[in-house]
Each structure stands twice: as C-alpha cells, then as structure tokens.
Amino acid sequence: MMRKLLILVVLTLIVLAGGIPLYIQRSYKEEVVAGPSVTDVFKLSKYFDGIKGTIADTDVFELKGAEEGGKTLIIAGTHANEPSAALLAYFFIENLEVEKGTIYVIPHFNRSGSLGPQPGGGFPLYYFVDTPWGEKKFRMGDRGFQALDQWPDPDVYVHYPDGQLLSYIDARNTNRSWPGRPDGYLAEKVSFAAMEMIRNEGIDVVIDLHEAEAMYPVTNCIVAPEKSMPYAIGAAFYVKGREKFENHVESSPAGYRGLSHREIGDWSDAYPFLLESPGVHLDQITAAKTPELIIDGIDPFVLKAGEKGLLFVPYDENGFSMDRRVGQHSSVIQEILSQWTKKNPDRGFKVSAPKHADIVENGLGFYFKDPSEADEDKVFLQ
Template identity: 80%
Template sequence: MMRKWIILAVLLLVVLAGGIPLYLQRNFKEEVVAGPGVTDVFKLSRYFSGIEGTIADTDVFELKGSEEGGKMLIIAGTHENEPSAALTAFYLIENLKVDRGTVYIIPHFNRSGSLGTQPGGGFPLYFSMETPWGEKTFRMGDRGFQALDQWPDPDVYIHYPEGQAMSYIDARNTNRAWPGRPDGYYAEQVTYATMEMIKKEKIDIVIDLHEAEAMYPVTNCIVVPEKSMSYATGASFYVKGREKFENHVERSPTAFRGLSHREIGDWSDAYPFLLESPGVHLDQITAAKTPELIMDGIDPFVLKAAEKGLLFIPYDENGFSMDRRVGQHSSVIQEIVVQWSKKNPERGLTISAPKYKEIVENGLGYFFKDPSKANKDDVYYQ
C-alpha cells in the first residue's frame, strides 16, 4: 500500500513540476502602453458576436488621425511563434503617429497561440529585452491555436469555401482559415470576424506580419497577390536603395487557399500584404532554442549553413536580431503606405514612426515605455 502512495506522490510531483510553469505562462500578462496616437481599444467581437467571451476574441487598437483618409489594418500574431510580429505591433501601438487616416492594430491575432509554446519544440516559455528602465518580458507562443482551446483536430482539414484538403493541424492555423466562417473552427471564426471588420470599415490596406526560417525561400520578403504587386515592388525598391536592406517580393499562389495574402484580396476590396522577416530560431538545425537566440538570431549551425550556401538570406556572425526584424517591418509598412498614398491620394494615409536604422542604432527596447510610470488607464494587458 505504501508503495502505491509513493508512486502516486511521485506522479503528482511530476504533473505539478510540468504543469505549474505552463499555467503561469498561460496567465502571464504582457504590458503595452497605449501611445498618444491610440484613440480607442475594443474587441474584435465588435464585428462578430459569436467570438465574444471566447479565447478567439482579441484586442484591436485604433489610431485615428485628425484628418480623414484611408484605413489600414495591421495583423500580428497570426503565428505566435514568430515574435517579431507581435513586438512590431506593440512598438507601433506605443510609437506610431497618425496624422491622416486610421490605423487598426491587432497584436495577438491568434490569442490562444500566444498562451503556450509548440509542444516538443524545445522553445523557452518567455524571452526578454533590455530597456532604459529595466527588462521587458514577453511570452513565447505557438504557431496555431492551442489544443487546450480547440480540440479535437479533424483527420483532414477541408478549407471553406474552396474545399481544398489540408493537413489536420491547419484547422488551428489562422493563415489557412481565410476568409473564415461563423460556424467553423475558432481559427475560421477569427478570420471571419476580421473579414467582417475589413468590409464594414472599408479598410484599404491589410498587413499580416510574419517570420520565416533562414532556410526557407519565402523569407525576408513581401508576399502579395496581383492587385498589390505594384505597391509592394515600389516599397521593396525603396528600402533596398535608401535603407540598405533586402526585402524582395513574392507572388501569392492562386491554387493554395486559406492564406491572408490571397483570400483577403479575393473576398474584399482591401489590398493585402504579408511581410516575412528572417526568424533564425524557427530553423530546425539550430542549437538550443534559448531566449537569447530569439532576440539576437545568432546560431553557429545556421552560420555553418550560410557558409555552405544553404540559406536564403545574407547571414554572418552578427546574426539577425530582433532589432533588425522589427526595424524592417516598421520601414516596409511605412513605405507601403507611401506607395499607396501616391497612387490613391483620396484614400491616402500619413503616418510616421522610427524606422530600420534608428531602431537598430538605439535598440528596440529604447522605444518601449515603462508601464509602472504610465497612466494606469493607458496600460493594456495582453
């Protein structure tokens, strides 16, 4: 009898040792300080009440200029294991100035995915950056909805409405679920709510922020359908010529369904753009997936792959830091707006925030405000 109690006690300790850190991470709150440009914060369920009060609902930050103009939606956290997206969103919420038009920002599009890491992926639960006022910590997320929130998976995921057969795991992937449906999986309900928002608000530009592996060809780029091509090409030429970083253009495939850069353009009047920055931590060949790797992008095995010509980005011993990744996103977003506004002056936007060079020189942490010294009404918990 005593032996059984000992075994039970050991099993309980194992469960607690593994479960408590995951519980704490799931309930850890990231702090973002609404900058002076933020004019409203509301839930995505404003556009589809079916997700109200569920894990699929998420915050939308509105930044409205004093002059009427076009509208842009920035989506971050489609894949929550690509953290430069959410950090770009937080950075813009705190620093973006909008003089003309309206910008909407969703920092955690897949909120469920932001609450836990990829099972078996070896990723840390958190990563941090240095700021002038101390260390700022963020959760490390997963690519799709957590199984805790959306389960069971189908044997085969069938895309709606095209009927394309996909991997079972894509039922939890918010970049395989566009344009969505109100009675589908959570991933489909999130994209449906967002499509309703895009249509109701008459949004002109939708930017979906991502990261991709250094060994994956569609990285360090802008992915667009035909309708967005001229704007993306102009932005790519500009940042390469003026800001001295590479960001080429990839064409959205017509036969691969469910992608934001395909379905948003096909199902609405908006012009979609998907931005990929190089996230070395996502490559399978790296050493330990440490918080430092997530932030500095320095890895000896990826460097060896670069020496053998196996990467699709320029890479050396300096790595590909979070500062660079967020800086690139900031610059490309702003240049897409410039290109759009030149050709559509009646629906133009005027926005500004520090770009690539300034972010790299100062470090991303320099631009984040101390929540403990901010007005409590301006601090939002994600």
C-alpha cells in the first residue's frame, strides 16, 4: 500500500512540475504601448460573433491617418512559433506613424497558439528582448491552435470549400483554414472572421507575417498570387537595390488550398502578400532551442549545413538575428505600401517607421516603450 501511495505522490509531483509552468505561461500577459497613431482597439469578433468570448477572439489595433486613403490589414501570429511576426506587430503599434490611410494590426491572429509552446518541440516557454529600460519578456508559442482549445483532430482535414484533403493537424493551422466558415473548426472561424473584416471594411492590402527554416526553400521571401505579383516584385527589387538585403518573390500555388496568400485574394478584392523571414530556431538540426537562439539566430549546426550548400538563405557566423528579421519585415511592408500607392494614389498610404538598417544598428529593443512609464490607458495586455 505504501509503495502505491509513494508512486502516486511521485506521479503527482511530476505532473505538477510540468503543468504549473505551462499554466503560468498561459496566464502571462505581454504588454504593448499604443503609439500616437493608434486610434482604436477592438476585438475581431466585431465582424463575426461566433468567436466572441472564445480563445479565438483577439485584439485588432487601428492606426488611422488624418488623410483618407487605403486600408491595410497586417496579420501577425498566424504561426505563434514564428516570433518576429508578433514583434513586428508590437513594433508597428508603438512606432508606426500614419499620415494617410488606415493600418489594422493583429498581433496574435492565432491567439490559442500564442499561449503555449509546441509540444515536443524543445522550445523555451519565453524569450527576451533587451531594451534601454530592462528586459522585455514574451511567450513562445505553437504553430497551430493548441489541442487544449480545439479537439479532437480529424483523421483527415477536408479543406472548405474545395474539399482538398490535408493533414489532420492542419485543422488547427490558421494558414490552412482560409477562407474559413462560420460553422467549422475554431481555426476556420477565426479565418472567417478575418475574411468578414476584409470584405466589410474594404481592405485593399493584406500582409501575413511568418518565419521559415533556413533549410526550407520558401524562406526570406514575399509570397504573392498573380494579382499581387507586380507590387511584390517592385518591393523585392527596391529592398535589394536600396537597402541591400535579399528578399526574393515566390508565386502562390493555385492548387494548394487554405493559404492566406491564395484564398484572401480569391475570396475578396484585397491584394494579399505573405512575408517569410529566416527563423533558424525552426530548423530541425539546431542545438538546444534556447531563448538566445530565438533572438540571435546563431547556430553551429545550421552554419555547417550552410557550408555544405543545404540552406536557402545566405548564412554566416553572425546568424540571422531578430533585429534583422523584424527590420526586414518593416522595410518590406513599407515598400509594398509605397508600390501600392504609386499605382493607386486615391487608395494610397503615407506611413513611416524605422527600417532594416536602423533596427539592426540600434537593436529592436531600443524602439519598445516602457509600460511602467506610459499612461495606463495606453498599455494593452496581450
């Protein structure tokens, strides 16, 4: 009897030791300070009440200029294990100046995935950005909705409405669930809510932010469907010629369904783009997936793979830092909007924020505001 009791106590302690840190992380709130261009903050459920009160509902930040113009939706956190997306969203919320047009920013599109790391992935619970006022702490997330929030998985995920058969795990993937449906899986409902926003607000440009492995061919690039391609090509040429970093263009495949850069353009008048920055922490061959790896992007095994010609992005001992990844997103987004404005002046934009070179030189943390020094009504918990 005592032996069974001892085993039970040990098992209970093991469960608590593993479960309590995950519970604390799920409850941890990231802080963002609304910058001067933020004019409103509301829930995505404004456009579809089917996600109201659920883990899928998430904040939308509106940054509106004094002059009327076009409308852009920036989606971050589709895959919450790709952190440069959420950090770019926070960076824009705090620093983007909007004089013409309206920019909507969603920091955690896959809010469920942002609340816990990928099971079995070996990722840390948190990562940290150094700022002039101290260390800023962020949750490390999962690629898809957590099973805790959407269960059970189907044997095969059948994409709506095309009927294409996808992996079972894609039922929780918010970049396989577009255009969504009101009575589908929770991941499909959040995509449907975003589509309703895009259609009802008359969004012109949608930019979905991601990171991809250095060993994955679709990385360090802009992915665009046919109608968005001229703007993507113009932006890629500009940043290579003027800002001196590589960011090539990939065509959105017409035969692979559920992707934001395909379905958004097919199901609305909006012009979609998907941006990939190289996140080497996602590569399977890395050493320990530490908070430092997430931030500095330096790994000896990825470097060795690069020496053997196995990577799809230039990589050296300096790594591919968070400063570079967020800086790249900032520059490419601003140039896409510039290219759009040249061809659509009546629906154009006038925006500005620090770009790649400034962020690399100063460090991303330099641009984050201290929440303790900000007005209480300007600080939002995510």
